[in-house]
Amino acid sequence: DQQVKQNSPSLSVQEGRISILNCDYTNSMFDYFLWYKKYPAEGPTFLISISSIKDKNEDGRFTVFLNKSAKHLSLHIVPSQPGDSAVYFCAARSSNDYKLSFGAGTTVTVRA
Amino acid sequence: SAVISQKPSRDICQRGTSLTIQCQVDSQVTMMFWYRQQPGQSLTLIATANQGSEATYESGFVIDKFPISRPNLTFSTLTVSNMSPEDSSIYLCSVVISTGPEQYFGPGTRLTVT
Secondary structure, eight states: OOSEEOOOSEEEEETTSOEEEEEEEOOTTOOEEEEEEEOTTSOOEEEEEEETTOSEEEETTEEEEEETTTTEEEEEESSOOGGGOEEEEEEEEOTTOOOOEEOOOEEEEEEO | OOOEEEEOSEEEEOTTOOEEEEEEESSOOSEEEEEEEOTTOOEEEEEEEOTTSOOEEOTTOOTTTSOEEEEETTEEEEEEOSOOGGGOEEEEEEEEOSSSSOOEEOOOEEEEEO
16 A cells, blocks of 8 residues: 555656655654655665655755645755756655655756 | 764676675764665665664664674674565665764765675
């Protein structure tokens, strides 16, 4: 049973524009959410996280928004750059367990 | 963060054989995990590597197939035993280095079983 879902397998965006990646979860016990970026032949790289006590967290070009009532989060990348082309994974965990549940990933392609 | 290395980075193995993957971290860590990413799939947790005791396995994974050791706070091994082509995956170790939510991943080991 997939507890974290990324329903868009791919996203294509022009350089300089905004990339919006979406993620939904079903487990109401999840209270930490993380985004990872993965290049081919490399391990996932941690990007940004958000606790359920917040609805927004910003770090440079990356902003994560959390809507607890909808069990939905999104990652905004502004402006998008060619180096952002990668697979992005949404992950979630509960506060009493460090195990992560991952979404299926969204492949982002930034066009010049 | 932490610097995490894995050996080997990739291997091609024959069915029926076993491969041991090493994970080394440059600092003491709170927790270590092993994940698998099958082709075209997401990451799936195999087990939590517990220091000095038996690993804790997730549903669908068993010790006979994926024995894990963690002799100290910076090192762990995962063995993929009696391999079949279905074991062809990227195997990743990850660590937690503080009480924060972040979990850091090694570069992965790409295993192909023929």
